[in-house]
Amino acid sequence: MKNKNQKYKIALIGDCLAGGGAEKVHALLSVYFQNRGLEVHNCIFVDWISYDYSGSLLNLGTVNPESNFIKRKLSRFFKFKKFIHENKFDAVIDFRMRTNFYLELVLSKFVYPKNTFYTVHSGILEYYFPKNRFLSSFIYNKKTIVAVSKAIQNTILEKKLTQKVIQIYNPIDFINIDSLKGENISESFKYIVSVGRMNNDVKQFDKLILAYSKSILPSNKIHLILIGEGENLLKYSSISEALGLKDLVIFKGFVDNPFQYYHKAIYTVLSSKNEGFPNVIMESLASETPVISFNCFSGPSEIIIPNENGILVEDQNFEKLTQAMNTMVEDVKLYNHCKSNAKASATHFDIEIIGKQWLEVLK
Numbered sequence: 001m002k003n004k005n006q007k008y009k010i011a012l013i014g015d016c017l018a019g020g021g022a023e024k025v026h027a028l029l030s031v032y033f034q035n036r037g038l039e040v041h042n043c044i045f046v047d048w049i050s051y052d053y054s055g056s057l058l059n060l061g062t063v064n065p066e067s068n069f070i071k072r073k074l075s076r077f078f079k080f081k082k083f084i085h086e087n088k089f090d091a092v093i094d095f096r097m098r099t100n101f102y103l104e105l106v107l108s109k110f111v112y113p114k115n116t117f118y119t120v121h122s123g124i125l126e127y128y129f130p131k132n133r134f135l136s137s138f139i140y141n142k143k144t145i146v147a148v149s150k151a152i153q154n155t156i157l158e159k160k161l162t163q164k165v166i167q168i169y170n171p172i173d174f175i176n177i178d179s180l181k182g183e184n185i186s187e188s189f190k191y192i193v194s195v196g197r198m199n200n201d202v203k204q205f206d207k208l209i210l211a212y213s214k215s216i217l218p219s220n221k222i223h224l225i226l227i228g229e230g231e232n233l234l235k236y237s238s239i240s241e242a243l244g245l246k247d248l249v250i251f252k253g254f255v256d257n258p259f260q261y262y263h264k265a266i267y268t269v270l271s272s273k274n275e276g277f278p279n280v281i282m283e284s285l286a287s288e289t290p291v292i293s294f295n296c297f298s299g300p301s302e303i304i305i306p307n308e309n310g311i312l313v314e315d316q317n318f319e320k321l322t323q324a325m326n327t328m329v330e331d332v333k334l335y336n337h338c339k340s341n342a343k344a345s346a347t348h349f350d351i352e353i354i355g356k357q358w359l360e361v362l363k
Contacts, residue, residue: 007039008362009087014042014095016061018050019197021279022121025148025170026095027051032171032355043083045076045096050256058083077103081111091362092116093146097127101135108139117361119146120156121170122276123298129161136161146361148277151298166361169302170277171354172286172346181263181287191223191250192325193265195258195280196272198230205236208271211322213243216329222266225250227258262287267310267328267335271321275299285309285346290338292324309338309345 010033014026026042031054034040040055047061060076067075084092092112098104108116118140120128129136140162147153153167192212196203205226212224226236226249233251240249255261262268268284270293277299281291285303291310293300294317304310311324328335347353 007037009039009041009090010362011041011043011084011087011089011092012055012095013092014044015097016044016046016048017042017053018048021170021276022095022097022119024051024279025119025121026093027053028171028173028351029093029355029358030054032351033358036355036359041083041087041089043080084111084113089113090115094118095121097122098129099127101130101139105135105139108143112143114142115362117144117146119148120152120276121148123149123152123155123274123296125152125155125159125161129156129159133160137163144361149298149302151302152276155298168357168361169349169354170279170282171351172279172282172349174286174347174350177259177283177286180257181259183257183260185260185264187223187225187250187264189221189223191225191265192217192267192269193225193227193261193284194269194271195227195261196270198228198232198236200230201232202273203228204271204273205232206239207318208269208321209236209240209243209245209249211271211318212249212325213245215322215325217325218245218248220329221248222329223248223250225252225261225265227252227255227261229254259283259287262289265289267292267338269321269325270294270300271318272296273316277302281310282346282349285342286349288339288343290328290335290342292321292328294321303346303349305341305345307334307338309341311338 012026012030014023017023017027030040030042034054042055043058045060047059063079064072064075145162145165147165147167148170150167153165156165262284268289268291270280274296281303284291293304295301295312295315304312306312313321313324
């Protein structure tokens with residue numbers, strides 16, 4: 001992309017490097033880009049790091065953490081502006097949620113270079129765009145928006161929030177997953193698994209526990225393992241106890257290696273209100289485990305092939321979710337078919353394929 005003696009210089013900007021799908025994509029792409037010879041610089045605004053990443057890191061979460069709100073914000077803004085301007089990046093990729101539209105206006109007009117790519121990782125577009133079309137187009141005019149699903153791409157264009165929207169799926173690292181999925185776990189019982197943050201009810205673990213309670217799984221001693229942490233964990237635990245499922249619903253909290261749990265699960269369940277492009281589904285399939293998911297906006301229908309690598313359930317129909325959970329246990333032929341197809345159905349999301357798509361865009 002540049003001459004042999006000059007590296008392509010890129011900045012990856014995120015909220016943090018832990019916890020969520022956008023953050024995981026940020027970290028994974030930083031490793032891929034550096035391995036391909038790019039000079040990678042990362043910047044985050046919250047001091048929270050758990051994912052492996054490559055390149056330098058400007059952690060603005062550690063700048064004046066004890067100062068008052070205004071002083072802290074101003075200090076971080078000017079440090080960030082200096083970081084962008086002095087490095088003269090060839091490209092910037094922004095993975096943040098962008099809800100402060102006055103800040104985004106300033107960044108787009110006075111801080112970010114022309115070659116800036118704004119990613120959209122959620123179907124809740126209010127996390128990224130003002131509802132006012134004029135303000136949205138004014139901020140993002142002539143900038144490239146990268147949507148993680150076709151559904152998000154189409155919706156942005158239909159709402160006329162901006163003009164230039166391309167679509168690139170989230171990547172997963174098959175080599176890493178293959179090396180981790182075989183690790184031993186202490187659980188010897190049969191189980192299904194669900195994974196996600198518990199800071200809000202978007203994943204609807206409370207309703208999933210209720211759907212599980214109505215299924216044939218408890219009577220067959222098939223457990224439900226929930227992986228994730230957050231302020232609602234205690235509420236979900238209380239629900240399982242009230243339903244008499246204390247010994248069958250297992251809360252694992254945060255785990256470094258979820259792939260070992262995916263791999264040994266009968267199947268993975270996703271019961272979200274909405275998504276962007278759920279890494280959970282791709283990671284489960286890559287771990288050779290089929291998935292049951294609501295056909296929510298957006299992502300699941302672009303990953304799951306019905307009755308081939310899992311089951312797509314009518315959106316927010318929890319009765320049909322329970323039926324699907326039963327079907328995957330009772331219909332052995334269907335289950336084995338979905339399981340045998342799981343890994344191959346996700347290979348086009350591998351980092352080597354998605355990374356090359358990013359390199360083409362950066363050109």
